[in-house]
Amino acid sequence: MKGMIISVASGKGGTGKTTIATNLAVPLSEKAQLLDCDVEQPNAHLFLNPTFTHSVKVTVPVPHVDEKKCNLCGKCAEICQFKAIVVIGKSVLTFPDMCHSCGGCVEVCPEKAITERGREVGLIERGYADGLDFVHGRLRVGEAMSPPLIKKLRTYQDTSKATIIDAPPGTSCPVIAAMKGTDFVLLVTEPTPFGLYDLKLAAGAVRILGIPCGIIINRSDLGDNRVKEFADEEGIPVLLEIPFDRRIAEIYSRGELIVEVMPEWKERFLGLYESITRIANRD
Ligand code: SF4
Ligand code: SF4
Numbered sequence: 001m002k003g004m005i006i007s008v009a010s011g012k013g014g015t016g017k018t019t020i021a022t023n024l025a026v027p028l029s030e031k032a033q034l035l036d037c038d039v040e041q042p043n044a045h046l047f048l049n050p051t052f053t054h055s056v057k058v059t060v061p062v063p064h065v066d067e068k069k070c071n072l073c074g075k076c077a078e079i080c081q082f083k084a085i086v087v088i089g090k091s092v093l094t095f096p097d098m099c100h101s102c103g104g105c106v107e108v109c110p111e112k113a114i115t116e117r118g119r120e121v122g123l124i125e126r127g128y129a130d131g132l133d134f135v136h137g138r139l140r141v142g143e144a145m146s147p148p149l150i151k152k153l154r155t156y157q158d159t160s161k162a163t164i165i166d167a168p169p170g171t172s173c174p175v176i177a178a179m180k181g182t183d184f185v186l187l188v189t190e191p192t193p194f195g196l197y198d199l200k201l202a203a204g205a206v207r208i209l210g211i212p213c214g215i216i217i218n219r220s221d222l223g224d225n226r227v228k229e230f231a232d233e234e235g236i237p238v239l240l241e242i243p244f245d246r247r248i249a250e251i252y253s254r255g256e257l258i259v260e261v262m263p264e265w266k267e268r269f270l271g272l273y274e275s276i277t278r279i280a281n282r283d
Pocket of ligand 2: 063079081082083084085099100101104105106
């Protein structure tokens with residue numbers, strides 16, 4: 001049977017997204033897999049302490065020009081939408097960091113002067129944390145192209161298990177790469193004007209993708225009611241509220257999991273998974 005794929009997203013960082021992803025995955029243990037797709041700041045491993053058994057560098061193809069074959073016709077520069085290859089005087093210059101690896105320049109070169117070489121964008125590591133299958137990506141420092149690394153990370157999905165994806169924050173291309181093709185999106189927010197603003201953006205992106213979603217309100221007793229009003233208007237269920245609790249803050253600051261220290265929360269997260277399954281199967 002195909003396992004459910006749940007992405008955990010938020011319009012901005014710092015709302016507790018990784019807390020939700022890790023505490024949702026751990027009670028499911030051997031039946032689940034956690035993919036940390038927040039490749040710019042992968043933090044889930046700090047709470048899980050996995051033993052990594054597999055590590056692979058991820059590269060993207062970028063053009064390399066053989067000047068001896070090149071006749072300086074300029075067709076490669078004409079087709080490149082990203083100005084990643086240009087003809088200046090008697091040279092063809094490439095800018096690998098700007099290349100989107102579309103292969104267009106290779107295709108149009110009449111002299112077959114362009115070949116592709118790998119440019120490293122990051123690293124994928126896989127391991128286990130108490131039976132939980134864990135995979136994360138680390139974007140190379142200074143690297144801007146996170147979607148290829150996230151897409152590669154998504155190929156590690158084990159379809160026989162429930163997959164929990166810790167998505168990057170925001171609503172741009174990296175988040176879409178992490179949410180696309182998932183069965184359900186959990187939107188983590190806080191009951192503040194900033195939280196609501198980012199929630200609306202994130203909910204808009206999820207709507208475009210046509211994926212069912214639910215909301216988790218973190219520090220739910222600290223703000224106002226407007227997140228709930230928005231959820232009502234949009235018909236998005238609020239699936240869990242986590243009040244501000246000094247014990248939870250201390251557990252987090254020690255790098256521990258709520259479900260492992262407070263058993264009542266293990267039941268709540270298992271209940272959350274059941275609710276998600278019910279809603280996703282109904283839709
Ligand atoms: S298309 Fe090929 S031959 Fe023409 S300028 Fe580019 S590399 Fe040189
Ligand atoms: S592969 Fe595509 S994006 Fe990269 S330099 Fe060639 S045309 Fe431009």
